[in-house]
Amino acid sequence: MLEAKPHGWGRRVLTVLFKELRDHTRDRRSLMLALIYPMLGPLLVAGGLFLAGKTLQGDFRERFVSVPVVGIERAPDLKAYLEDNNVRFTKAPQSRMAQEDAVREGRLPVVMIVPDNANGRDAFTIELITNTGRVDNLRVTSRLSWIVRGFNDHIADEKALAAGLPEGYATSVKIERVNVARDANIAVFFYNMMPPLVIFMIFLGGVHLAIDTTVGERERGSLEPLLLAPVERWVLLLAKALAALAFTAVTTVVNLAAFRIFMGLAASSSDRLVAPPGWDVFVLAFVVTVPLMAAAVALQMSVAVITRSMKEAQIYLGLLPLVPALPGMVMVFSPMNPTDATVAVPVLGQMLLINQLIAGQSLDPSHVLIASLTTSLSAGLIFLLAAKWFRREKMFVLG
């Protein structure tokens, strides 16, 4: 006869945890969410970085820039200056409508029109037909404008000297551009998109498991037999939450690794893009987000145990990742500096810490401690609430 000597609650947690892990590693949906979905965001961001790198690479490496032009013969000095600065002229369409259409549709990057009244070194206005909605147009227009501005400075100096005035008389401030940026800004902009996407995945990684093991079990009728076993209800919920946490951790590892690998590949496609942060930064990012994973799972469990059906839970929990990810998207464009107060806000604290890591800054240990404590405390409180709701009779009774 089987001696049913009860184990401690820790052993009961492990029993349920291992069952949930075994069950869900056999579930294609859970595995898809944990292993495939976290690669999609990094692929998109890295794809964007790759294309941006290629565009900029073209800008810097192309020795000559081709400019479709009308009437350049009326301004021989300008023509010579532009040619000295690697501008080559091509024939532009004759009609105004054809010129604008060609630029609008992206067939030509720009059209330069020298007016009929242009006459040598006399003042005149050239017209650049451009399309600011296209990156390649902006690139050529910007380069052309910069060279024309240099021509103006050059003519002004010549005229000043001819009149017996000092060089720089007509142009009091000149600009000399020294570009040392290696296109860092563009790459960093893409790297800054990582934190909100990582947080989005943290709130998505264990969601299927959180739903399936609570309201899903009730819907399928397997919760009632489970509750007939001599196990505390909080133990059951804790084990299920730990299983969801394990899936969330796997999702986050895959997500961070995919970001590092894909962004590294994209950055290596151009020698002008800065490389993404090193693996150590990504390991640290994982460590600082562990309390956030716990908070995400606690929230998922609490929502899942009060919803009446899997469908209802999926609607609410499908929207949940947007709430913490939105402030992160705002911070991509308007960064916020971490303070004791801001890092104490659960979720926001982790986002600020990841932002700092990605920006190559070192973390303040007290900030890490504050963020970890407040987020862990929130996770604990939310879990206690979920455990209280899990004891409700409505939770167990089907129908």
Next chain:
Amino acid sequence: MIEIENLTKRFDQIQALSGLSLTARDGRVTGLIGPNGAGKTTAFRIVYGLLTPDQGCVRVDGVDVAQNRMLAQRQLGVLPDVRGLYSRLSAREHIRYFGQLHGADGAALEADIDELVERLGMTDFADRLAKGFSRGQELKVALGRALVHRPRNLILDEPTNGLDVMSSRAVRELIAEMKAEGHCILISSHIMSEVSLLCDDLVIVSEGRAVASGTPNALRAEVGTDDLEEVFVRVLACAPSRAGAMQC
């Protein structure tokens, strides 16, 4: 032994139980029969600690379920009406999981699982995942899950519901064996022929309380007919409604 004393339970506007009392003794099969909505499932759920009664108490082998739910659950093996299997676990894994939840493990548990697989005729599908199991196979797994900790008391809610003739007979034989081993067995069923074959004691429930009880023969004699189905119909027809009026 399962003792139910004066249970009452209300869900919002519905009075599910109104002072239900009964005793299911060891070595006997006690049948709880009644029309749909009579309160049988609610009573069972209170017995195995899923619901808390508004009034009254339940004792399993002397353990008050409300006071010590987990200890009472260790004395109980339950086959709920909804079998609720995990589609991605095998039959053997189901039984092992519930054995572990009851505190068993190692070689002793594996030996007990093997014995149950053999006894319940699960050898052919013991290592298959539960997805796609027939109702008979589902029932066998649910029975294995309920019996793995060798409980002294069994609650079987509609044990042959939806089963074919052979599977129904196998379940009846199992119940008879368990009874012979001295277990206390409390079942609910709508199948009068099954009740007649299996039950030593009957409790007829209507509107959340017992309206008649006794051995099948005693009830037949009391109502004056040999047909147990007729006994059931007449008892229900003559039972006083909640308003207090007799209905026959």
